[in-house]
Every structure is written in structure tokens, then in C-alpha cells.
Amino acid sequence: MDKILYEETKANEPVQVIDFYYPLWETYKGAGGCITKLVESMMAGDEEALEILCENLSHQLSFYEATYLAVPYMVKLLAKYEEEKNIPQMLYLISNLGIILGTEFENLDRECEEQIYEVYKNSKEILREKVKCFLSENIEDLFEFDDNQGILSMLVCGLPAIMGEEDITFLLTMACGEQCCIMCESCEYVEETDVYDEELEIEPLEIDYEQWNGKDFNNTAMWLGYIAEKIYPELLESLPIYFGTYTCPECGNKGKVLDLMKKYFTEE
Numbered sequence: 001m002d003k004i005l006y007e008e009t010k011a012n013e014p015v016q017v018i019d020f021y022y023p024l025w026e027t028y029k030g031a032g033g034c035i036t037k038l039v040e041s042m043m044a045g046d047e048e049a050l051e052i053l054c055e056n057l058s059h060q061l062s063f064y065e066a067t068y069l070a071v072p073y074m075v076k077l078l079a080k081y082e083e084e085k086n087i088p089q090m091l092y093l094i095s096n097l098g099i100i101l102g103t104e105f106e107n108l109d110r111e112c113e114e115q116i117y118e119v120y121k122n123s124k125e126i127l128r129e130k131v132k133c134f135l136s137e138n139i140e141d142l143f144e145f146d147d148n149q150g151i152l153s154m155l156v157c158g159l160p161a162i163m164g165e166e167d168i169t170f171l172l173t174m175a176c177g178e179q180c181c182i183m184c185e186s187c188e189y190v191e192e193t194d195v196y197d198e199e200l201e202i203e204p205l206e207i208d209y210e211q212w213n214g215k216d217f218n219n220t221a222m223w224l225g226y227i228a229e230k231i232y233p234e235l236l237e238s239l240p241i242y243f244g245t246y247t248c249p250e251c252g253n254k255g256k257v258l259d260l261m262k263k264y265f266t267e268e
Contacts, residue, residue: 015076017123028069030053039069061170069120071100078093081093091155095158098158098162099157099169101162105167105171132215157177160220175261180194184251202241205240205245207225225240245257
């Protein structure tokens, strides 16, 4: 590959970005088409361009190939905000990046040039570590954030994708913390209802989220519950259900709710 720029960002690690002259900028598009000018404007400090770019890459929760090219630049911008200690813009960017990465749930068979994908993958790894630092330093203060745009709910739903669980972000975003659409893995019985429907045969998962140490992100239900309790308590009530176990009323088969939601959205 020609014209890859290597630039430093993150906490001591370099991130690669793709030069704007590389021909795939004309091929890999977002919902509104070519994103080259948007990314250039975003990097020049145009916050409106950033907003439009985020909309272009998350429209209808569909995956767009432009994501491969844009995300490394967005991680670079995050490093700039970090250096400036611009917490509101960091929060906005992280929240949107999480939702954008969650669209990869639909990217099961999509092909990408290998070297471009490596650049993209590297930027996601850098992002993950940056977000861990951001949370450890700011989580206790985020509940005071003036959230008139719903950024905090986006943050909570988007964090699993940043930590490598794109499917959870996609499913929680589609469900809006209220819906439960599942398909039995055994008999393919379908239920489409409210997550709090008392007729649903779901055993909620007991989540001891208060025991989270702020560093270990292996137990998703625990760390996500802790963060939701701080900044998005509306989701906290439904999380044990989404992470719970469903019993099919037709065949009696048991399965994890999130797994059965995944089957619903991939096969319906």
C-alpha cells in the first residue's frame, strides 16, 4: 500500500491513518457518499463536520466501508481533545465511536483490503485503551454532565463495542433498553415484546455491579452495570434481563437472551 501516514496518538502508541490521496477514499463511502472532505474539515476543527460524519457512519445502524478510513482519524482527534482536556468533546466523540463500531455486527461477510483493515484494527485497540483511561479518570463526574442530547445513553450502549463486543452495542441500541426480540435456537419460536413483559420466561442475571474495580473489563454485565448506575440508570433495570436466561415456551430450550436476540436480528 502506498501513502500510509504513521502518526503518534494514544498513550505512547502510534496509530496509522490512510493518506487522503489513497484511491479507496473514493470507493469506501458513508451514508452520504464520499467522506474525504468531512474528515479533512473535522481534523481542521470543524465540529459540525464531526457531527455530520458521525451521522454518515451510523445511519440506520448500518455498516459503511468509510468506517475503515474514518475511525483512525477520529481516534487521532480524540487524542487532541485528550491533550486539551476537552472532556465534553471527548465524551461526544467516544459515545459516537461506540455506536459506529457497533454497526460492525452487520459486517459479517464484508471484505476489506488487508492493510487498510490492519490500520483500522490498530486504531480500535488504541481507542479501547484510551477509553479505559477516560473512564477511570472521569466516571464519577459524568453524572453531572448536561445531557440534553442523550450522549450518556449513547456512551453506555456504545462502550461494549469499544471493548470488542459489537453485538451487545448493536442489540442494546436496537432495543433502546425497552424491547426484547428473540428467536429460539432450537425451534425458532419468535417473541417480539417489551423487555418487562411478565409472560417472558426469563431468569434475570444477578449482577453485583457494585463490586467492579474500575479496571477489569472482562465481566461485561458487571462493568456495564456499574457505569449505567452512574450515568444511565434507566438501563440498569433492564440489563439483568438482557444478560439473563430465556426458556422457550414452545420447546423448553434455554438460552442467553442476548444470544437469542442476535439470532433474531441475523435471521429475521
